Amino acid sequence: MKYGKKYAESLKSYDKQRAYEAGEAVGIVLENAKAKFDETVELHVRLGIDPRQADQQVRGVLVLPNGTGKTKKVLVIAKGEKADAAAAAGADFVGAEEMIQKIQTENWFGFDVMITTPDMMGMVGRIGRVLGPKGLMPNPKSGTVTPDVVKAVQEVKAGKVEYRLDKTAIIHCPIGKKSFGAEKILENFNALMDAIVRAKPSAAKGQYVKSVTLTSTMGPGVKVSYNKG
Numbered sequence: 355m356k357y358g359k360k361y362a363e364s365l366k367s368y369d370k371q372r373a374y375e376a377g378e379a380v381g382i383v384l385e386n387a388k389a390k391f392d393e394t395v396e397l398h399v400r401l402g403i404d405p406r407q408a409d410q411q412v413r414g415v416l417v418l419p420n421g422t423g424k425t426k427k428v429l430v431i432a433k434g435e436k437a438d439a440a441a442a443a444g445a446d447f448v449g450a451e452e453m454i455q456k457i458q459t460e461n462w463f464g465f466d467v468m469i470t471t472p473d474m475m476g477m478v479g480r481i482g483r484v485l486g487p488k489g490l491m492p493n494p495k496s497g498t499v500t501p502d503v504v505k506a507v508q509e510v511k512a513g514k515v516e517y518r519l520d521k522t523a524i525i526h527c528p529i530g531k532k533s534f535g536a537e538k539i540l541e542n543f544n545a546l547m548d549a550i551v552r553a554k555p556s557a558a559k560g561q562y563v564k565s566v567t568l569t570s571t572m573g574p575g576v577k578v579s580y581n582k583g
Contacts, residue, residue, distance in 0.1 A: 371577075373577040373579040374577065376544070379577070380395075380568060383576050386573040392423070394424075395529050396529065396570070397566070411555065413516070413517070415496050415516045416549045418513045418515060422513045422530060423513075423530050427446040427447070429445070429465035430470070432470065440503040440507055444511055450474065458484075472500070475499055
């Protein structure tokens, strides 16, 4: 495989086979984030469980200590006082039937997160087939189906992330931007890893955390030594 010049140089700056302590790994990732834009730092965790089993699912939400560095656009489906409260809390779009219709008829997806009150889920469910594949379907487990729309909006704006296992038993999650610096990235890393370890299913057997890798948008992956799970 042929790599770009910057990527190839980055690969020479560290040992690809070695697993580094978290702080050292963060430093290597930031040093090799050489793009002209503010690269996102990503965490990839392979778990020793079977995602096909219902009792071995890992999914949760967490407000990262230092946020993600990305301001997400929030759509709230609600009526009356809840709608007013959501708008006051900083929701980018608020509405009910008219927003559902806009998504249906205009194929509009100008938002990153949809939050809805429980009483509106019947209406939202009608467009589940278009929301689901895009990962936009509200879910009580992720805190996006809730009567407390104010808290939900504030958490998303503060940098709430959802972590969940994919079909290959890996969790992929952003933990900040290069501009955060090593200390803030490391704080976010530790907070997310702690959450993933706490979410270990009781049905999980053997080694839970198989491998941990940190990378930036355009940089190579760096293995992290992690033995708490």
